[in-house]
Amino acid sequence: MPEKPSIDVRKVSVQRGGRAILHDVSLAIGQGELVALAGLNGAGKTTLLLLLATLTMPGSGHIFIDGINALTQPDKVRSRIGVVFQESALEPRLSARDNLWFISKCQGLSGRAARVRVDDVLAASGLDAFAATPVQCLSGGQRRRLELARALIARPRILLLDEATLGLDIAARHAFWSEIRTLVADGHTVLCSTHHTDEARDASRVVVLHQGRMLADDTWQAMCTSVPATIRLRVPAVEEAAGWLAGQGHTVSVDGHTVVVPGTDPHAMLPALLQRMPFHVLGAEIALPDLRNIVEHCIAMRAGHRSHATKAVPA
Incomplete structure (x- = not known):
């Protein structure tokens, strides 16, 4: 018999x-999955996470967390989840240990x-040396790791992360995300909203929301097949270069002093272009699809600008 999803959202609407x-x-998200939630600001990502955290109610539909009805048994659901939202839930005047002690009592x-349990979580988060330090004296990366530690106090099976790495520098973000990958490897289910390509690339699946609707739900690799990589050519005569490339049958767009040419095999295409182009090229690079490209592509498909879809979810 198939295992019940850790997160099961059915025809949920909010007005x-x-x-x-x-x-x-x-x-539906299975146990041990890491699913990235992507979309432009206002897509509905935070609202969906608030629903799953039992902090708001839908107008219609059903939500089950670990097989428990979140609408009728929210207290039971809260014992199964850990949450890290964009806004800090830490008390800045208390020490790291006292913050964790308080939530453990709750x-x-x-x-x-x-x-x-507090000592174990501090050690696992690499914060044991800062146990007595007031939160307001911790770095941004240390505070976010403490937020994650706070969410893990009750050993939740499911983690909900709303832009959890927002505002962190690159080193702190990578350290935080490394901890998330470890948790997933240990069997935790994680649903995270993100704007970062590398975080989406790590996910089992990427779910794209736009204006409250699900546009796509698929693996990163599958989504990338529908969004071509591009060759970016920096040239002194942009209009001349764009005209020549268009005359050769290429789809071309212009970005400042750069001509952008999509291609299914840009690594093979670029050397041939450079040999044939009858004008000077100041610089050339290949840009692979990023999360923004994926989201914009899904939105364009919804608007009817493209006919090919990557497992697009019908309205």
Whole structure:
């Protein structure tokens, strides 16, 4: 018998002020999956995470977390999830240990069990040396790791992350994300909203939302097959270069002093172009699809600008 999804969203809709925030969204995520939630600002990503965290209610539809009805048993669901939202839930005047001690008490731990769990989570997060440090004195990366530690106190099976690496520098973001990959390898289910290509690339699947609707749900590799890489040519005479390339049958766009040419095999195409082009090229590079390209492509397909879809989800 197939295992129940860790997260099971069925035809969920949310309206505010007469406007649809989410429209008929359905999503199933299995145990041990890392799923990235992508979309432009206002797509409905945070609203979906708030629903899963039982912090708001849908207008219609059903939500099951670890097989539990989130609409009728929200308290039971909260014992199964850990949440890291964009806004900090830490008390800045308390130490790292005291913040974790407080949440452990809220989660029903006490006495020696709470002390042991707090120490274990501090050590696992690499924050044991900062246990007595007030949160307001920690770096941004350390605070985000403490947010994750806070979410893990109750050993949740499911983690909900809303732009959890927002504002971190590259080193801190990579360290935080490395911890997420470790948790997934240990069997945790993670749903995260993100704007970062490398985070989406690590995911089992990428779900694209736009204006409250699900546009796509597929692997990163499959999505990339529908979005071509591009060759970017920096030239002194942009219009001349664009005209010549268009005359050779290429689809061309112009970005400042750069001519952009999509291609299915740009690594083979670029040397041939450079040999044949009758004008000077100042620089050339191949740009692979990124998360923004994927999202924009899905939106364009929804608008009817393209006929080919990568497992597009019908409205």
